[in-house]
Each structure stands twice: as C-alpha cells, then as structure tokens.
Amino acid sequence: MVEFAAGDAVPIAHPGSDRGCSNRLAYYWPPNPSHSPMNFCSQCGTTVIVRIPPGDDKPRHVCDNCGTIHYKNPLMVIGAIPEWEDRILLCRRAIEPRLGFWTLPAGFMELGETTGAAAMRETLEEANARIELGSLYTMLSVPHANQVHIFYRAQLLDLDFGPGTESLEVALFREDEIPWDEIAFRTITITLEHFFADRKAGAYQTRSGDIHFKPPASKT
Amino acid sequence: MVEFAAGDAVPIAHPGSDRGCSNRLAYYWPPNPSHSPMNFCSQCGTTVIVRIPPGDDKPRHVCDNCGTIHYKNPLMVIGAIPEWEDRILLCRRAIEPRLGFWTLPAGFMELGETTGAAAMRETLEEANARIELGSLYTMLSVPHANQVHIFYRAQLLDLDFGPGTESLEVALFREDEIPWDEIAFRTITITLEHFFADRKAGAYQTRSGDIHFKPPASKT
Known part of the structure; x- marks a missing residue:
C-alpha cells in the first residue's frame, strides 16, 4: 500500500486546440450525471430552496412542502487495466468529454453492482472484452469533479475485442507504444505510470491518492 | 492486497428483539439518502417516467419536457479505524438505523471531499477525535444497499474525544473487549476482524470484497 499526494499529479499534453502545449493539464473530467441543477422537489414537485437543515452544517436542497432533504454525493468511476502478455488494452473515446483521447475502460458504477462487477461491465461495454478481474490497484479522489476513480488489475x-458504442477504436499497447500525450484523464495517466513502474519492480501495490484541480497554464 | 468473497460475510448477533439469536444477520444498512422515490423532474418540475433512453440498456427516470435523464448511482460510506496503543475507538450510535449499536466512525462522503478528508471529518463529527490518517485498509461493496464502504487505518x-451529536458514547476497546454482538454493520465487523488478524500477523494488507444480502434466519 503506497499513498501519494497531490504533488504527484501528472501534467499531460492537451491535444486539439492546444496540441504541443505540454504543460497544459487535462482538466476536463467526465460530467457527473447526478449533479445537474436542482430546482424542484423530485418527490412532490414543489420548488426547493437551499438551506442548512437542523442538525446539519452544510447547505442542502430542501423541500418545505414534503420535508425531503435532497443530498448530493460524490460518484464512483470504476475501470480495469486489461493485460495481454506485455500489452495493455486502451479505448479511444467516441464521446465527449475528451472525444478522440485514449482511456482505460471505465465508467460510472450502477445501482446494485459491486465495484468489481462495474469494472467487468465497463470493459465489456467499451471494448467488447472479457476479463478475469485481479486485485484493486488504484483509488484516486478527484474532489473538484466530485468523483472517486477506482481501477482493478485484470487479465x-x-x-x-473491438469498439463498443462509446469507443472509436480499441487496441493493445506495449509500454513504449502508450500514447501518453493523448490520454483522456489524469487518473488514467497516473494509474498506467504506477502499473509500468510496479511491473518493472516485480511487485504491484494498491495505491490511493488525490488529484486536485490545476487551471490550465497561461500561454507565455 | 487480499480479495475475499461473499462467503466471508460474517454473521453477527442481532440484539434487541432478537437478542441471543446469534445466526441472525445484521442486514439493516444505513439508508441511502440519494435514493428516495423520484416522481418529478428536479430541473423543470414535470412528472418523470421510467424508460430506457436511446443508447442505454437500463431504465432511468426521464423527463419528456426538458429531456433530462436522472441517473442514480451507488454512494460511498467512508470511515477510520482510530488506534491508541493497543486499543481501537468505537462510537455507539445515537441515531437509526442500528441505534445503540457500536460502529467505527464513518458516514457518507460529501461533495468536494477526498476519501481521506471524509474519514477525518466523520471521526471529528462522531467522536470529536483528531486522527493522523494511515493507509487505505478495506473497500467493501454492499450492492443491495447501493453503497461501497471504505475504511482507513488511523492514529x-x-x-x-467524546460523543458527537450522532453518538451516545465513544470509547477505546482492546481486542478482547470489542462488543462483537453489538456491532452495527457487517462491514465494521469484517474490517475489525481483518485488522486484529493482521496486527497479530505483523503486516497489514489493503483488502477489497463484497457483502451480499442474507435474509434473517428463520426461527426454528
């Protein structure tokens, strides 16, 4: 078990309009589908207000008609690192955000699932690929996106395999073939960097850590 | 890293009306505050319907007026195992579910937090206790409750320390003093069992696993 801190966040190149600006950070995260604006009570339809409820210390969306307090909480994005001999499976995204960038198969955990089942389902959906799940590998908090990203090792x-509806293409990469400048999200880059370092060292360690928001570098 | 399976779920006694029935399981989990019934669109107030959206394969609450798809996803419950010499801090719950039962300090992760910050905040709120956070220790999926429970080691x-508003009392326990028959949730029991076994073995390992629903045993 190795902990690492915010300072370990890895700047990656941001292609597209900023291609070539290698100190620009990939700061666009998947949108959080549960965090759309809340105007009305989903239970009774009355307009909600934002207020700190009795016994609480944080503002919540509260319905004064039926009394429901509508909490919002961070979500889990779960994925896998599918290995085949010395290669890793990556998917090129067919959807925004980060359309055209490469990612490990991953997505939002669904109701009724375990974390492991979510990793297997996402790998099947995005890469039409079947895996044998290995151990928990990284758990990375992304507080500015209200997400925790969790990756499992997998065979x-x-x-x-082949692209699912959310992928443009799916391919296997050796370490020296990984498109580091075109990785979709920082948690993917960090997970892959630890994976290759651990593989070289001959011992894999579960890691947890935090990724903090960094605004894009100004163009000087 | 050690994985364990559903079979490792540990039956614990259920005091109160069933005190003494040791094969009755603690199957009451904290209610998930984001999973109340959804009747109206929280964005525009129109009645929602449940339907599989285009490109999806699961039924969702959909608004035909403004087009919003309202996703629901599992939540994280984060906690700590606060150590003081050879003793562990537990809190006796002042709130339902499982009022009067003992728990490690833990609660729902809030927006804008990291998992580690959530563990420290919950320990402060429930036990007025300050901790130095250690490594990630257990990550347990509870699919029938739509939750993932995550515990950190802590000093x-x-x-x-003393009881916060959600605790009746807070106390330190040696291993032979743990009130095993009065632990609030199975994830707490499993986390403590692994902790004491690892302490005896002299090496702590991060663990992930799943807890599946088991109906209470019939009285024969």
Whole structure:
C-alpha cells in the first residue's frame, strides 16, 4: 500500500486546440450525471430552496412542502487495466468529454453492482472484452469533479475485442507504444505510470491518492 | 492486497428483539439518502417516467419536457479505524438505523471531499477525535444497499474525544473487549476482524470484497 499526494499529479499534453502545449493539464473530467441543477422537489414537485437543515452544517436542497432533504454525493468511476502478455488494452473515446483521447475502460458504477462487477461491465461495454478481474490497484479522489476513480488489475481472456458504442477504436499497447500525450484523464495517466513502474519492480501495490484541480497554464 | 468473497460475510448477533439469536444477520444498512422515490423532474418540475433512453440498456427516470435523464448511482460510506496503543475507538450510535449499536466512525462522503478528508471529518463529527490518517485498509461493496464502504487505518492524536451529536458514547476497546454482538454493520465487523488478524500477523494488507444480502434466519 503506497499513498501519494497531490504533488504527484501528472501534467499531460492537451491535444486539439492546444496540441504541443505540454504543460497544459487535462482538466476536463467526465460530467457527473447526478449533479445537474436542482430546482424542484423530485418527490412532490414543489420548488426547493437551499438551506442548512437542523442538525446539519452544510447547505442542502430542501423541500418545505414534503420535508425531503435532497443530498448530493460524490460518484464512483470504476475501470480495469486489461493485460495481454506485455500489452495493455486502451479505448479511444467516441464521446465527449475528451472525444478522440485514449482511456482505460471505465465508467460510472450502477445501482446494485459491486465495484468489481462495474469494472467487468465497463470493459465489456467499451471494448467488447472479457476479463478475469485481479486485485484493486488504484483509488484516486478527484474532489473538484466530485468523483472517486477506482481501477482493478485484470487479465484479458481472449483477443476477440473491438469498439463498443462509446469507443472509436480499441487496441493493445506495449509500454513504449502508450500514447501518453493523448490520454483522456489524469487518473488514467497516473494509474498506467504506477502499473509500468510496479511491473518493472516485480511487485504491484494498491495505491490511493488525490488529484486536485490545476487551471490550465497561461500561454507565455 | 487480499480479495475475499461473499462467503466471508460474517454473521453477527442481532440484539434487541432478537437478542441471543446469534445466526441472525445484521442486514439493516444505513439508508441511502440519494435514493428516495423520484416522481418529478428536479430541473423543470414535470412528472418523470421510467424508460430506457436511446443508447442505454437500463431504465432511468426521464423527463419528456426538458429531456433530462436522472441517473442514480451507488454512494460511498467512508470511515477510520482510530488506534491508541493497543486499543481501537468505537462510537455507539445515537441515531437509526442500528441505534445503540457500536460502529467505527464513518458516514457518507460529501461533495468536494477526498476519501481521506471524509474519514477525518466523520471521526471529528462522531467522536470529536483528531486522527493522523494511515493507509487505505478495506473497500467493501454492499450492492443491495447501493453503497461501497471504505475504511482507513488511523492514529488517534490525543485522548480528548467524546460523543458527537450522532453518538451516545465513544470509547477505546482492546481486542478482547470489542462488543462483537453489538456491532452495527457487517462491514465494521469484517474490517475489525481483518485488522486484529493482521496486527497479530505483523503486516497489514489493503483488502477489497463484497457483502451480499442474507435474509434473517428463520426461527426454528
């Protein structure tokens, strides 16, 4: 178990309009689908107000008609690091955010799932790939996105994979083939960097840490 | 890193009306505050319907007026195992569910937090206790409750603790003093069992696993 801190956040290149500006950070995270604006009580339809409820110390969306307090909480994004011999499976995103960038298969955990089942489902959906799940590998908090990203080690079971509807293409990469300048999210970059370092060292360690928001570097 | 499976779920006694029935499981989990019934669109106030949106494969609450899809996702409950020499800090719950039962300090992760910050905040709120956070220790999926429970190791920084508003009392326990028959939730029991076994073995390992619903045993 290794903890690492915010300082370990890895700047990655931001292609597209800023291609070539290598100190620009990939600061666009998947939008959090549960955190759309709240105007009305989802239980009774009355207009909600934002207020600190009795016994609480944080503002919440409260309904004065039916008394419901509508909490909002961070979400989990769960994924896998599918291995085949010395190669890793990556997916090129067919959807925003970060359309066209490469990612490990990952997505929002669904109701009724375990974290491991979510990693397997996302790998099947995004890469049509079957995996044998390994151990928990990284757990990274992304507080400015209200998300926790969790990745498992995994063994690809066969080579019969291909892009799902959210992927443009799916491919296997050796370490020296990884498109580091075109990785979609910082948690993917950090997870892959630890993975290759651990593989070289011959011992994998579960890691947790935090990723903090860094505004894009100004152009000087 | 050690994975364990559903079979490792530990039956614990259920005091109160069933005191003494040791094969009755503690199957009451904290209610999930984000999973109240959804009747109206929180964005525009129109009645929502449940339907599988285009490109999806799961039923969602959908608003046909403004087009919003209202997703629901599992939540994280984060806590700490505060150590003081050979003793562990537990809190006796002042609120339902499981009022009067003992728990490690833990609660729902808030927006804008890291998992570590949530563990420290919950320990301060429930036990008025300051901790130095250690490594990630357990991550347990509870799919029937739509929750993932995450516990960190922690060192208590001083003995100036006491019950917060959600606790009846707070106390330190040696291993042979733990009130095993009065622990509030199975994830707490499992986390403590692993902790004491690892302490005996002289090496702590991060663990992930799943807890599945088991109905209470029938009285024969």
